[in-house]
Amino acid sequence: MPDPKPGIEFMQGNDACTEGALAAGLKFFAGYPITPSTEITERLAYRLPEKGGVFMQMEDELACISAIVGASWAGVKAMTATSGPGFSLMQEGIGYAAMTETPVVIVHVMRGGPSTGQPTMASQADIMQAKWGSHGDYQVIALAPFSVQESYDLTVEAFNLSEKYRVPTILLSDAEIAHMRGRIDIPARIDLVDRKELCSEKRGEAYKVPDKLVPPFATFGHGHRSFVTGMTHNAEGDIAPEDEKVQEELVRRINDKILKSQKDISRFEIVNPDAKKFIISYGSSALAAKDIAIEDEKVGLLRLKTIWPLPEEQILSVAHRARSILVVEMNKGQMVREVQRLAYSVGCKAVRFVSKLGGEAPRKKDILPVLKKMEG
Amino acid sequence: MAVQFEEFFRVDRFPHVFCPGCGIGVVMNCFYRAFNDSGLNLKDTVFTGGIGCSSRVPMYINGDMLHTTHGRAIPFATGLKLANPKLKVVIFAGDGDIGAIGGNHLINGCRRNVDLTVICINNNTYGMTGGQMSTTTPHGYLSTTSPDGNPEYPFDLSKLAAAAGANYVARWTVRHVHELVKSMGKALQKRGFAFVEVASTCPTGFGRRNNMGDPVQQLEWLKSMSVRKEKMDEEEIDQMDLNLQGLISVGEFVDRDRPSLQDILSSKKSKVKP
Numbered sequence: 001m002p003d004p005k006p007g008i009e010f011m012q013g014n015d016a017c018t019e020g021a022l023a024a025g026l027k028f029f030a031g032y033p034i035t036p037s038t039e040i041t042e043r044l045a046y047r048l049p050e051k052g053g054v055f056m057q058m059e060d061e062l063a064c065i066s067a068i069v070g071a072s073w074a075g076v077k078a079m080t081a082t083s084g085p086g087f088s089l090m091q092e093g094i095g096y097a098a099m100t101e102t103p104v105v106i107v108h109v110m111r112g113g114p115s116t117g118q119p120t121m122a123s124q125a126d127i128m129q130a131k132w133g134s135h136g137d138y139q140v141i142a143l144a145p146f147s148v149q150e151s152y153d154l155t156v157e158a159f160n161l162s163e164k165y166r167v168p169t170i171l172l173s174d175a176e177i178a179h180m181r182g183r184i185d186i187p188a189r190i191d192l193v194d195r196k197e198l199c200s201e202k203r204g205e206a207y208k209v210p211d212k213l214v215p216p217f218a219t220f221g222h223g224h225r226s227f228v229t230g231m232t233h234n235a236e237g238d239i240a241p242e243d244e245k246v247q248e249e250l251v252r253r254i255n256d257k258i259l260k261s262q263k264d265i266s267r268f269e270i271v272n273p274d275a276k277k278f279i280i281s282y283g284s285s286a287l288a289a290k291d292i293a294i295e296d297e298k299v300g301l302l303r304l305k306t307i308w309p310l311p312e313e314q315i316l317s318v319a320h321r322a323r324s325i326l327v328v329e330m331n332k333g334q335m336v337r338e339v340q341r342l343a344y345s346v347g348c349k350a351v352r353f354v355s356k357l358g359g360e361a362p363r364k365k366d367i368l369p370v371l372k373k374m375e376g
Numbered sequence: 377m378a379v380q381f382e383e384f385f386r387v388d389r390f391p392h393v394f395c396p397g398c399g400i401g402v403v404m405n406c407f408y409r410a411f412n413d414s415g416l417n418l419k420d421t422v423f424t425g426g427i428g429c430s431s432r433v434p435m436y437i438n439g440d441m442l443h444t445t446h447g448r449a450i451p452f453a454t455g456l457k458l459a460n461p462k463l464k465v466v467i468f469a470g471d472g473d474i475g476a477i478g479g480n481h482l483i484n485g486c487r488r489n490v491d492l493t494v495i496c497i498n499n500n501t502y503g504m505t506g507g508q509m510s511t512t513t514p515h516g517y518l519s520t521t522s523p524d525g526n527p528e529y530p531f532d533l534s535k536l537a538a539a540a541g542a543n544y545v546a547r548w549t550v551r552h553v554h555e556l557v558k559s560m561g562k563a564l565q566k567r568g569f570a571f572v573e574v575a576s577t578c579p580t581g582f583g584r585r586n587n588m589g590d591p592v593q594q595l596e597w598l599k600s601m602s603v604r605k606e607k608m609d610e611e612e613i614d615q616m617d618l619n620l621q622g623l624i625s626v627g628e629f630v631d632r633d634r635p636s637l638q639d640i641l642s643s644k645k646s647k648v649k650p
Contacts, residue, residue: 030451056454058454067451067452075460076459220422221422228443
């Protein structure tokens with residue numbers, strides 16, 4: 001199967017994600033069948049070997065995340081794809097990737113939970129899990145696509161950010177976006193970022209990050225005698241599990257490198273920036289919200305593409321301008337708490353919430369009645 | 377060309393964490409000899425392990441090191457090896473790491489016949505955490521979590537690896553140093569999954585609670601309990617009951633040359649893309 005030609009195509013969200021990953025230079029994929037992410041695994045089973053990469057179906061999701069971290073240390077771009085229960089199993093390895101600063105991409109197609117829940121239906125109930133799922137203080141980058149197009153574009157971004165910051169990066173898709181079929185414009189060329197190799201003279205996007213926050217990557221087999229461990233370690237890689245200073249410095253740095261780069265990592269869309277009533281939403285929850293904002297110029301929309309690190313600056317800027325904010329998401333209240341925290345801090349107390357449960361993305365009829373009652 | 381001891385080991389990291397009388401020192405010494413005889417290059421070798429005393433061995437070897445999560449060294453190594461087949465990947469693992477939390481990865485690694493060399497140091501206990509029962513603690517033996525004797529039956533890890541499809545499987549005790557060096561050497565040269573189990577000693581965690589607190593006592597125990605595989609076969613001892621009778625069969629269990637996963641993937645690639 002040849003690469004899709006640049007230009008307009010008709011494609012499924014999961015397939016667009018797969019093609020985005022290949023365009024970004026994916027060379028190793030480990031997957032385990034799970035709805036609604038399986039199409040990614042299936043497509044890569046024949047697409048990746050064609051492109052000279054390695055496809056592996058592992059025995060479970062613990063093995064998937066472990067295998068991609070191993071592959072990344074061999075110096076290649078690596079990815080896995082999963083959903084709900086599989087993402088829970090991967091938390092151990094995500095923490096390891098964060099601690100060892102391994103660039104990997106995890107596609108998480110959110111479905112209804114808890115537990116087995118709704119394998120074929122959408123939800124956004126794992127956005128906090130994406131940030132807090134593994135034990136300890138760490139950061140990840142998480143991006144939420146909103147369309148077939150973004151399933152491609154943000155997968156490329158996920159690889160670039162992961163390489164630049166040496167951090168596990170999660171594409172937080174959902175069943176609605178993943179199985180949506182629609183228009184996609186395959187770009188003729190894309191900009192790629194490759195990790196900064198230790199002792200390399202090469203210059204590129206990744207080299208713009210200060211060494212102090214993102215150390216260069218010591219690929220295995222390149223003579224670095226790398227020392228990679230999930231234990232508390234110093235800059236040389238030596239373990240120091242009982243050294244307070246080493247632990248503090250390490251944990252601060254792996255958090256700071258992401259939190260201090262919010263501006264660089266934040267991706268978002270704004271519709272009607274001067275509106276006094278604002279919707280904040282993301283992923284498939286923003287589908288109807290965007291229609292509303294396009295039809296009514298009095299309603300603004302801040303659609304987050306970056307979920308973590310939270311684009312605080314943009315949320316604060318909306319809270320400064322708007323009289324009221326409506327958060328629309330498919331869970332019992334996750335992003336809304338973050339928005340409240342920020343909005344309250346600048347005196348905007350009117351934060352309302354549409355909590356859509358059940359597995360279908362919110363429609364206009366779910367949003368408009370709440371919006372009508374809001375101050376604007 | 378022989379690698380000097382000081383060059384092979386990260387001597388700057390010594391003293392190591394292992395207790396006096398621990399069998400790991402013997403394993404490291406045997407491995408050093410086997411590696412030196414193998415003609416392999418440290419620069420192109422990655423040493424990996426999970427969590428536990430045995431998984432600490434790679435920290436003292438001067439190659440690239442990936443110290444992973446508990447039980448998962450095999451899938452980490454699988455990704456690493458397939459992503460760069462030029463690398464030699466060696467795993468050091470304990471019985472707790474590879475026989476319990478990583479048991480699924482062990483059997484699937486063997487089944488896939490990935491090009492990996494696994495040195496499994498079986499000391500019948502969780503040493504790092506202070507001597508709890510493991511999946512290889514003999515039936516009836518004492519540990520901090522089996523104060524009345526282990527009510528469960530142990531795994532025979534080598535038989536498990538053999539049945540699951542590994543290309544090379546051997547087991548020796550830390551008393552069988554010559555055989556061990558030879559088997560480690562074979563394992564390092566083998567294409568496909570190679571598994572060398574070493575019945576080892578843990579005087580601190582295991583021996584002490586089972587009237588073998590003196591390292592020599594535990595070595596004597598290993599001597600009296602180990603029986604050559606050939607003799608086991610002759611005497612028709614139920615080999616699946618390893619350790620039930622206190623016996624440890626030693627020898628080479630499997631030495632075959634099924635195509636490794638890498639061999640199969642490479643030949644497939646050439647078929648797809650001329």
